[in-house]
Amino acid sequence: MMFWFDHDVSGWGWFAMSAGMVAFWALIVTAAVLLFRTPSRATEPTRGPSGPSPEQLLAERFARGEIGEEDYRWRLDALHAFGPPTKH
Secondary structure, three states: OOOOOOOOOOHHHHHHHHHHHHHHHHHHHHHHHHHHHHHHHHHOOOOOOOOOOHHHHHHHHHHHOOOOHHHHHHHHHHHHHHOOOOOO
């Protein structure tokens, strides 16, 4: 009976409850995103690297005039000399 009228939450209490609620919902949303995103990656077929190949990038630079013909041929020969990267 002594604490009947003393159940008010102070300003810091409201702040702590609000921060706790935001953290709780952020955790729930993060867990949901991770759960739904991970299985979709596992079922996705494995494919090569996305984007243009090194030869295509080199040809684009040559077409834009960033490199000259001699430099283009030298770099293209270097790409073909080393071949594709090997997987370990």
